[in-house]
Amino acid sequence: MKDKKYEVRRRYDATATYYDKRYWGIQMTKYNEIFSEIDIDNSEIILDVGGGTGLLFDFMENQTSNIFCCDVSFNMLKEGKNKHKANHFVCADSDHLPFKENRFSKIICVSVIQNVPNPQIALREIHSSLRCDGILILTALTKLFTDSKIKEIMHKASFSILKLWQLSIEDISVIAEKNDC
Numbered sequence: 001m002k003d004k005k006y007e008v009r010r011r012y013d014a015t016a017t018y019y020d021k022r023y024w025g026i027q028m029t030k031y032n033e034i035f036s037e038i039d040i041d042n043s044e045i046i047l048d049v050g051g052g053t054g055l056l057f058d059f060m061e062n063q064t065s066n067i068f069c070c071d072v073s074f075n076m077l078k079e080g081k082n083k084h085k086a087n088h089f090v091c092a093d094s095d096h097l098p099f100k101e102n103r104f105s106k107i108i109c110v111s112v113i114q115n116v117p118n119p120q121i122a123l124r125e126i127h128s129s130l131r132c133d134g135i136l137i138l139t140a141l142t143k144l145f146t147d148s149k150i151k152e153i154m155h156k157a158s159f160s161i162l163k164l165w166q167l168s169i170e171d172i173s174v175i176a177e178k179n180d181c
């Protein structure tokens, strides 16, 4: 498991400087489609798991300063920090999130889960960092995850799915809440 994580981190560290050039348009399309389904207000505290170069900050255009972007790749975070100096970037593994329980009102996890050796572990961590009245928004590549696989892993991590739909580019998207509060 460790080897896969090191390899993922090495790959994103090595490609960080051109990630935005290559993926900005694709990811913005995803964010537009996801955020047409949910409202965010200024007072919310949001965690972006596997947030990479902080494209969520680009999308939100500094609407709120309460977003924490965490990622295993130091170089991806460095790119993000160069763009958004005032924001919070944290180098952390999704399997060991260094945040208090029940801290975040929204947790976003876009195009990350395919890199994680055991999504169940990451989802349990996300579950404990999310507030009881919080919402998780997660996307997963359709070439690797079916609707039923997503339903299964969400259910095992004690989430109820509020909406599951296909984005126009490559991902299934899911909005979920904790079902054991």
Ligand SMILES: C[S@@+](CC[C@H](N)C(=O)[O-])C[C@H]1O[C@@H](n2cnc3c(N)ncnc32)[C@H](O)[C@@H]1O
Pocket (backbone or CB within 6 Å): 005, 008, 009, 012, 027, 049, 050, 051, 052, 053, 055, 070, 071, 072, 073, 076, 092, 093, 094, 095, 109, 110, 111, 112, 115, 116
């Ligand atoms: C395809 S990029 C997506 C980045 C960002 N969410 C976006 O929408 O642009 C995948 C990101 O997941 C991060 N990642 C992979 N495995 C991770 C893990 N175990 N914990 C935290 N981040 C991870 C990678 O370093 C990379 O930045």
